[in-house]
Amino acid sequence: MELRHLRYFVAVAEAASFTAAAKSLNISQPPLSQQIRDLEEEIGTRLFARSSRNVELTEAGADFLNHARMILGQVEHAAYQARAIGSGQVGTLNIGTTGSVLLGPLSTLVARFKDHSPGVFVRIHEMDPQTQEAALIAHRTDLSFVRRPRHNADLVATVAWQEKVGVALPEDHPLADREKIELAALEGESFVFLRLVDSRFARYLHDCCVAAGFVPNITNEVVESYSLTSLVAAGLGVALVPECIQNLSRPGIVYRALMEPAPEADVYVISRPNHGPVVASFLEMTREMFA
Structure with a gap:
């Protein structure tokens, strides 16, 4: 029959x-x-x-x-x-990212993708960069958004959007009245930092300080960028943070841009080379949104 x-x-x-x-x-x-x-x-x-x-x-x-x-x-x-x-209009998309990246335009990108492809169920998984990479390789996630990704020949990493690094200061700090601050002007300050052992981005910022002529005096380390603001507000030091951290409104803190050449906080999107149509559709929308 x-x-x-x-x-x-x-x-x-x-x-x-x-x-x-x-x-x-x-x-x-x-x-x-x-x-x-x-x-x-x-x-x-x-x-x-x-x-x-x-x-x-x-x-x-x-x-x-x-x-x-x-x-x-x-x-x-x-x-x-x-x-x-x-055609990428139906399916599931698992995205790994860090909490600080979520403070930027990723949520807007996901919302726009949902409007374009309402049949795709999007899950956001907050995890550290190392766990993101492992989850991506194990097919537990489909995409990752991280800063300063580690090179991996089995994965494809491209810049999703660009950000600069600024500095978070207590509002009564002597440098708070400046519109822009030279990185070298922070020599001698106490720093609260991302945990160097976990974060390639933190090690990059450390190297930027060294290139500016000083070794940062790190008094406290945290896992997530948004946690730095709590320590700055408590008067425990200043912090080098991505631009998106300015979206966190916290009393007692001011954010100031760094003079060029300022460190970069670019966000990369990472995928497996042989991805499906849903991932391809999301990557295309990412390119269009941040072109």
Whole structure:
């Protein structure tokens, strides 16, 4: 039994006429009649009661019609679902990222993607960069957004959007009245920093300080950038932070830009090289949004 047998059967049943059904199917009547006979022979019972004037369903035919319509409907839905998945309009997208990256435009990007592809379920997984990489390789996530990614030949990393690094200061700090601050002017300050052992971005900022002529005096280390603001507000030091941290409103803190050449806090999107259509669609929207 093939799908065309079911389609031919439904067409005859709904038209109650071999002639009308053949016309709607754009085939001649003799082949249609033969297909229906083949179907009845395979099933082992008559589906139509034929007379010289009309065609009526038998009791078995009426029951078979319900099943045939259901099967054809399921096939049509399966085809639609396959096309939707193949075009990236349906599926699941798991994104790994850090909390500080979420303070930037990633949430806007996800919201725009959801408007474009409402059939895709997006999950955000907050995790440190090392865990993100492992999850991506293990196919637990599909994309990662990180700063200063580690080179991995099995993954593809490109800049998603650009950010600069600024400095968070207590509002009564002597440098707070400046619009921009030279990195070298922070020599001698106490710093609160991202944890150097965990963060390539933290090590990069440390190296930028060294290049500016001083080794930062790090008094406290934290895991997430937004935690730095709490320590700055408590008067425990100043902090080098990505621009997006300015979106955190915290009393007692001011954010100031660094003079060029300022350190970079660019965010990279990382994916596996052989990704599916949903990931391809999201990456294309990322390129368009930040072009």
